[in-house]
Amino acid sequence: MSPDPDRLAAFVCRQLENFYPDGLDSRAVVQAAMPAALDRVRHCVGQVIAWPQGFDPVMSGQYASFLYFLSNEVGVTLKDGVTATRLFLLNKALHGLELFYDVALPEVFLIGHTPGLVFAKASFGSHLVFHQGCTIGHKLDGHRPHFEGHTVMFPGSMVIGHCRIRANTVIAPGVVLVDCDTPGDCYVLAGPGGPRKPIFKALKAGAAPFWQRYFHA
Structure with missing residues (x-):
């Protein structure tokens, strides 16, 4: 599966709105960070032997990694700490892991199970x-x-x-x-x-x- 960047950005923003209905509009910054985040997660997933199918957002370990890359791009590269923190909290709520956006994980890693x-x-x-x-x-x-x-x-x-x-x-x-x-x-x-x-x-x-x-x- 190769997700469409615009549809994936809309999907992430709907999740943010549902989990954190605070009225903040994150669409522009999420869309801006999406190309780099997708490039990073595709590279990471492509190194994993067990994932020959590539990046699939419905696989929790992959989606958790993607949300980390997205939050990192938003917070570190685009300097939007508020949206990056909301993405971190979304990742924590969905997957039960503590991985703040400014933790500097490498470009290749594997999360076997997230909880x-x-x-x-x-x-x-x-x-x-x-x-x-x-x-x-x-x-x-x-x-x-x-x-x-x-x-x-x-x-x-x-x-x-x-x-x-x-x-x-x-x-x-x-x-x-x-x-x-x-x-x-x-x-x-x-x-x-x-x-x-x-x-x-x-x-x-x-x-x-x-x-x-x-x-x-």
Whole structure:
């Protein structure tokens, strides 16, 4: 499916009016941001192996990504923070994720399932996978995670504070990293002391990188 930009803009504006009937008219800015947002989501979706059909707004993970790109274009590029915030709130209401418009996600990422995802303003490399219930959080001291890229976070995992997640890291379900780096090319597993005491297991030598299960190489 290749949605018509004008019809998609009208669809988004109707959703905004229904969820937030505050009388604001967002049509002009949404239409202005639509070409760039569509280009970005099509590029992102096109890298995902499981989505050969391309961008389809009725697929929730794709539509959540699209609303993020649209809010980012509106807020960061077009400097309309009010409409960008309304788009963020629409995305949150529809998909149950916390992804503010000025969080700088990479141009290629995959949201497997949306509920319970929380994104702080961390530093994100490319080709990241986020499953449901994942948290990327900052601490009150201002420290935020840095993702080098090509990382998979399985459901319920958390990365909080001063963490450097090196390339080709796979974080197992429920594992919590707080002020903790990873060596890269590794699985991060719950240790004997529980999910907050992780251990690192090297990926099998010679095996294809784990991220290639999700994205085209």
